[in-house]
Amino acid sequence: MKASNSFDLLVVFTQPPLTASLAKEGLDLSLVNSTFEQQTGLIFLGAGVLQLHPNQQPDILALKGTQAMLQALGLYDINQLFVDEQALLDYSLTTADLLLPTESCNPLQLQKLLATSRNVLTF
Amino acid sequence: MKTKTFVLNVTGAPYASLAPLSALRFAKAALATGHKIQRVFFYQEGVTLANGLSCPPQDEINLTKEWQKLAAEHQLELAVCVAAALKRGIIDAKEAARYGLEQHNLAEGFVLTGLGQLVDGMANADRTVTFNS
Numbered sequence: 001m002k003a004s005n006s007f008d009l010l011v012v013f014t015q016p017p018l019t020a021s022l023a024k025e026g027l028d029l030s031l032v033n034s035t036f037e038q039q040t041g042l043i044f045l046g047a048g049v050l051q052l053h054p055n056q057q058p059d060i061l062a063l064k065g066t067q068a069m070l071q072a073l074g075l076y077d078i079n080q081l082f083v084d085e086q087a088l089l090d091y092s093l094t095t096a097d098l099l100l101p102t103e104s105c106n107p108l109q110l111q112k113l114l115a116t117s118r119n120v121l122t123f
Numbered sequence: 124m125k126t127k128t129f130v131l132n133v134t135g136a137p138y139a140s141l142a143p144l145s146a147l148r149f150a151k152a153a154l155a156t157g158h159k160i161q162r163v164f165f166y167q168e169g170v171t172l173a174n175g176l177s178c179p180p181q182d183e184i185n186l187t188k189e190w191q192k193l194a195a196e197h198q199l200e201l202a203v204c205v206a207a208a209l210k211r212g213i214i215d216a217k218e219a220a221r222y223g224l225e226q227h228n229l230a231e232g233f234v235l236t237g238l239g240q241l242v243d244g245m246a247n248a249d250r251t252v253t254f255n256s
Contacts, residue, residue, distance in 0.1 A: 032238045119245045
């Protein structure tokens with residue numbers, strides 16, 4: 001895996017979708033960070049992996065979803081997404097089920113990513 | 124001791140969380156030991172600190188005033204995320220005019236600014252410290 005790359009910023013998503021606007025804010029920040037030519041990686045931890053669950057229908061709750069923003073990440077050269085291996089197991093998901101290509105990471109790999117990134121912001 | 128440059132990212136609300144108070148104490152301690160605070164960025168719920176109309180009881184700490192005082196003493200930049208602020212009713216004269224509102228409440232010494240200021244700060248400071256709820 002590419003976890004040896006060190007990032008200028010890792011944005012960590014910990015909340016499930018359809019809750020507060022935290023995930024949207026994290027994505028906003030990721031996009032801005034990338035436009036400043038800063039290496040940006042995204043980590044989805046715990047219930048945060050559900051952000052990548054396909055087939056969400058936020059409009060039923062009059063909420064604005066983040067799927068369009070997630071799909072725009074590639075246009076901003078943000079292609080390194082890491083997911084918590086244990087969380088995928090907990091929610092009976094595999095990387096193949098997710099909205100975008102991701103790398104599944106064990107706790108040691110996640111720890112290494114976090115330890116080598118210049119900055120970490122958690123949403 | 125080597126001098127470090129810090130950016131503080133305050134995301135927790137005053138009174139509902141300890142974030143603005145912890146950040147204030149951190150800033151004072153850092154400045155007292157010769158470090159630099161490059162920028163203080165108020166984000167998410169943290170933007171409500173910039174509400175110039177908050178009136179806590181007289182015998183309690185007024186966090187907005189304490190931050191204004193520290194910023195004036197040390198020429199600190201108090202940057203407030205404009206998108207997070209507008210959403211929560213923290214608004215300056217310019218934005219009030221833009222949205223056709225009669226009032227504005229951004230406290231003196233605070234500036235509405237974009238997320239780019241946080242990103243720029245993170246890229247240039249030695250360390251960014253987040254104070255959340």
